[in-house]
Amino acid sequence: MYTKILLIQEVLENDKPDFRLIKSDYFQWTFEHRRTKSNDDPDYFPFLIFGENLNVMRQNPGAETKIFKxxxxxxxxxxxxxxAGFTIAVLFPKNYIPKALKFKDKSIIPVNYQGQFVAKAPGQFEIAYNFLEKRCAIIFNIHENVCFGFKCKTIKVEDEDFPRTENTYADEFFEVSIDAELLKVEVIRNEDLLIINEVLNTTDLEDLKNSINEVLISLKDGNKPKAKSAFDRFTKYVLNGTSLTGNLTKIIDSYNEGGTPQKFVASLLEHINW
Structure with missing residues (x-):
């Protein structure tokens, strides 16, 4: 991939940030998927940079950057x-993979940039994996002048649970964060929603159930727009239960202790809880 500016935001093993801003007229970068780090590789491997007149600067994170463990x-x-032409890469510590990601609903455009930048999510992003090194990165290739914010929750997994896929592209994170095993669920039934119903205190679960099943079927069919539309409806039903929003973490924990249908519901609730 070619770019003019690459920001690598690495989170070290001690949870401290180590950011590098790399600039040139044009240079090539790559994320190595199929080998381990050698002595000649840079600290920010699996990323490699190729080009002339490269300006590599260490950057201190600003106040807007936050890391919690x-x-x-x-x-x-x-x-x-x-x-436009900017590339952002967030490189996580070994064995950490994204669990949930959300973009800011509305970012603030600085006064001097009004009319020159838009406030929106950057569109499609890539999640890159190196199974051998157990490293993962989220990569944004910026195609227009844009202001956006995002937050990402990652979890540390065992070596055998680290994804073997090399990369995934998506517009909505919940498309790629739901384990493929969970998509083997045939259908969500009323009895799978008993925990939510206890909090919502409603006898009519049809709309809620139908929206979840539409997400499930659409993800199986690869129909991303339909899955997103159904997920938005599911979110609306959940957030309309005023007593539910404060109990989501407890509800998610309960669902994660259940079978595959319950874990699928938990995976959707995770994104609402963010």
């Missing part, structure tokens, strides 16, 4: 206002 979970939050 809680047991085996690591959360990364940042806000950006970057021009």
């Amino acid at each position: 809680n047991k085996n979970e690591l959360t990364f939050i940042d806000n950006y206002c970057v021009p």
Whole structure:
């Protein structure tokens, strides 16, 4: 891949940030998927940079960059206002993979950039994996002047649970964060929603159930727009239960202790809880 500016935001094993801004007229970068780090590789491997007159600068994170650690979970939050041709890569510590990701609903455009930048999610992004090194990165290739913010929750997994796929492209994160095993569920039934119903205190679960099943079927069929539309309806039903929003974490934990249908519901609730 070619770019003019690459920002590698690496989170080290001690959870500290180590950011590098790389600039040139044009240069090539790649993410190595199929080998381990050698002595000649840069610290930010699996990323490799090729080009002339490269300007590599270490950058201190700004106040908008936040990193939180809680047991085996690591959360990364940042806000950006970057021009077209910019590439952003967030490189997580070994064995950490994304669990949930959300873009800011509305980012603020600085006064000097009004009319020159738009406030929106950057569109399609890539999740790159190196199974041998157990490294994972989220990569944004910016195609227009844009201001956006996002937060990502990652979890530390065992070596055998680290994804073997090399990369995944998506517009909506829940498309790629739902385990393929969960998509083997045939259908979600009323009895699978008993825990939610206890909090919502409603006898009519049809709309809620139908929206979940539409997400399930659409993801199986690869119909991303339909899956996103159904997920938005599911989110609306859940958030309309005013007593539910404060109990989502407890509900998610309960669902994660159940079978595959319950774990599928939990995976959807994870994204609402963010």
